[in-house]
Amino acid sequence: xxxxxxxxxxxxxxxxxxxxxxxxxxxxxxxxxxxxxxxxxxxxxxxxxxxxxxxxxxxxxxxxxxxxxxxxxxxxxxxxxxxxxxxxxxxxxxxxxxxxxxxxxxxxxxxxxxxxxxxxxxxxxxxxxxxxxxxxxxxxxxxxxxxxxxxxxxxxxxxxxxxxxxxxxxxxxxxxxxxxxxxxxxxxxxxxxxxxxxxxxxxxxxxxxxxxxxxxxxxxxxxxxxxxxxxxxxxxxxxxxxxxxxxxxxxxxxxxxxxxxxxxxxxxxxxxxxxxxxxxxxxxxxxxxxxxxxxxxx
Amino acid sequence: xxxxxxxxxxxxxxxxxxxxxxxxxxxxxxxxxxxxxxxxxxxxxxxxxxxxxxxxxxxxxxxxxxxxxxxxxxxxxxxxxxxxxxxxxxxxxxxxxxxxxxxxxxxxxxxxxxxxxxxxxxxxxxxxxxxxxxxxxxxxxxxxxxxxxxxxxxxxxxxxxxxxxxxxxxxxxxxxxxxxxxxxxxxxxxxxxxxxxxxxxxxxxxxxxxxxxxxxxxxxxxxxxxxxxxxxxxxxxxxxxxxxxxxxxxxxxxxxxxxxxxxxxxxxxxxxxxxxxxxxxxxxxxxxxxxxxxxxxx
Numbered sequence: 249x250x251x252x253x254x255x256x257x258x259x260x261x262x263x264x265x266x267x268x269x270x271x272x273x274x275x276x277x278x279x280x281x282x283x284x285x286x287x288x289x290x291x292x293x294x295x296x297x298x299x300x301x302x303x304x305x306x307x308x309x310x311x312x313x314x315x316x317x318x319x320x321x322x323x324x325x326x327x328x329x330x331x332x333x334x335x336x337x338x339x340x341x342x343x344x345x346x347x348x349x350x351x352x353x354x355x356x357x358x359x360x361x362x363x364x365x366x367x368x369x370x371x372x373x374x375x376x377x378x379x380x381x382x383x384x385x386x387x388x389x390x391x392x393x394x395x396x397x398x399x400x401x402x403x404x405x406x407x408x409x410x411x412x413x414x415x416x417x418x419x420x421x422x423x424x425x426x427x428x429x430x431x432x433x434x435x436x437x438x439x440x441x442x443x444x445x446x447x448x449x450x451x452x453x454x455x456x457x458x459x460x461x462x463x464x465x466x467x468x469x470x471x472x473x474x475x476x477x478x479x480x481x482x483x484x485x486x487x488x489x490x491x492x493x494x495x496x497x498x499x500x501x502x503x504x505x506x507x508x509x510x511x512x513x514x515x516x517x518x519x520x521x522x523x524x525x526x527x528x529x530x531x532x533x534x535x536x537x538x539x540x541x542x543x544x545x546x
Numbered sequence: 547x548x549x550x551x552x553x554x555x556x557x558x559x560x561x562x563x564x565x566x567x568x569x570x571x572x573x574x575x576x577x578x579x580x581x582x583x584x585x586x587x588x589x590x591x592x593x594x595x596x597x598x599x600x601x602x603x604x605x606x607x608x609x610x611x612x613x614x615x616x617x618x619x620x621x622x623x624x625x626x627x628x629x630x631x632x633x634x635x636x637x638x639x640x641x642x643x644x645x646x647x648x649x650x651x652x653x654x655x656x657x658x659x660x661x662x663x664x665x666x667x668x669x670x671x672x673x674x675x676x677x678x679x680x681x682x683x684x685x686x687x688x689x690x691x692x693x694x695x696x697x698x699x700x701x702x703x704x705x706x707x708x709x710x711x712x713x714x715x716x717x718x719x720x721x722x723x724x725x726x727x728x729x730x731x732x733x734x735x736x737x738x739x740x741x742x743x744x745x746x747x748x749x750x751x752x753x754x755x756x757x758x759x760x761x762x763x764x765x766x767x768x769x770x771x772x773x774x775x776x777x778x779x780x781x782x783x784x785x786x787x788x789x790x791x792x793x794x795x796x797x798x799x800x801x802x803x804x805x806x807x808x809x810x811x812x813x814x815x816x817x818x819x820x821x822x823x824x825x826x827x828x829x830x831x832x833x834x835x836x837x838x839x840x841x842x843x844x
Binding site: 256257266273280282292293294296297302313319333339340341345461464499 | 554555556557558561562564565568569570571572573574575577578579580581582584585586587588589590591592593594595596597598599600602603607610611613614615617622624625628631632633634635636637638639640641643756759760761762795796797800801802803804
């Protein structure tokens with residue numbers, strides 16, 4: 249039985265208790281009951297603070313409905329809304345509090361796909377030839393600083409036009425800017441790519457229109473995505489951010505973190521360019537990063 | 547310009563400030579900016595309290611998506627969700643705080659339709675002949691207790707099977723259980739109907755499934771809907787609740803209020819039944835209510 253009979257009729261003062269007393273604690277999943285009790289409490293506090301008019305409430309109902317209607321197999325507008333309100337990043341943060349010395353997490357994003365092509369050290373992930381050449385150097389270490397051999401490094405980024413391959417099927421080569429690498433005996437790996445650039449999240453739906461109405465831009469700070477895994481260690485989902493990006497401090501989805509900014513170095517060294525296979529370009533970039541995994545379940 | 551540059555990178559501690567600093571106060575509508583600032587604050591407080599796992603967050607995203615996909619021209623699942631979480635009733639309450647002596651408001655609900663048939667005093671709104679006969683007596687008064695002449699009283703309720711006519715097109719007569727009345731020279735009106743009964747809100751969608759998972763029933767306490775209007779007075783949207791309903795204290799959408807419970811009286815008085823046109827029934831009901839309007843804009 250619920251506790252509803254303990255409560256008088258719904259009123260402004262008792263609104264949270266009146267709603268939550270309806271939950272039948274003997275029948276409800278305890279976690280669901282806790283989550284919904286907290287949701288009701290915070291939702292009612294929001295309503296009491298802003299006191300929406302009936303028309304404003306209806307505007308909110310229509311916004312949520314339009315957001316739902318925008319969602320398809322290929323477009324998740326509620327995730328975009330969660331991202332742009334900082335909710336996705338907050339959920340990621342509370343689930344990956346730092347302190348064990350591992351590389352910081354950030355959000356996965358909607359553009360990861362399974363079964364990236366396995367590539368060898370030094371291979372390029374850039375199949376369309378666009379952009380400023382970049383060599384990415386990495387080392388995978390345990391929190392005790394010992395190298396981790398045979399870790400998988402799953403990598404993806406946009407092309408130089410600011411789109412992921414899956415957003416431009418038929419325009420970009422399949423699996424453009426994607427690759428799966430493995431760390432060597434010294435924990436090291438490297439691959440060739442192009443300097444990442446900022447790009448707008450899809451902003452032609454309700455979430456994007458809300459950003460516009462708030463005077464917010466839709467741009468993600470330039471980054472490379474990585475997932476680093478090794479059995480016996482906690483998986484790390486992270487980015488390398490490009491330090492010169494004008495949106496570095498204004499990432500539209502709040503994924504940027506100080507510890508994830510890469511040390512990007514520009515070079516015109518002809519001998520080094522030759523060594524890296526970048527001899528055709530007037531200049532190139534290099535970035536070197538240590539990725540630290542904590543012993544764990546994964 | 548936004549205040550984003552004042553903030554360090556997003557963190558658990560500064561999450562609300564980091565998101566809200568992105569709003570460009572010079573470009574955003576001030577009210578929208580205030581509402582979104584408050585929403586972000588309360589939403590992040592909710593996330594920090596329950597610390598959802600990534601899978602739980604995704605369950606929430608899917609729930610909202612399914613709720614959006616359930617919405618059609620004829621079904622508003624987000625309103626049902628708002629109703630069952632007490633949000634609709636709370637919005638109604640903060641917009642109609644009592645204190646001026648007027649009849650209390652309650653929620654409009656989704657089943658009002660425009661252009662109810664105009665009916666004369668004593669007409670019945672029950673076109674399908676089902677249910678226990680009821681005579682509804684009303685008096686429309688100003689807050690100074692003077693009768694209000696020529697007020698319109700717009701009335702609707704479910705039939706005795708628990709459905710509104712618009713939910714059973716082709717099954718019930720059109721405009722069954724609906725009527726528009728006008729108060730006479732003494733502010734009075736009356737009409738015939740049937741005793742209202744409880745009924746479930748549509749519970750085959752995500753909002754209904756959530757109720758089920760929380761061990762909550764979907765039933766609305768038995769009621770008659772009324773909208774009472776007269777130029778020069780604030781409009782009143784209200785219900786008359788049936789005091790014997792088993793769900794009176796557990797109305798699924800939190801619309802019930804102490805002051806709105808009708809004084810329903812059962813009778814077997816044959817002379818009175820004859821007078822009211824209820825002679826064919828073994829018993830009948832009567833309810834008499836004063837409706838008080840405050841001088842205002844409407």
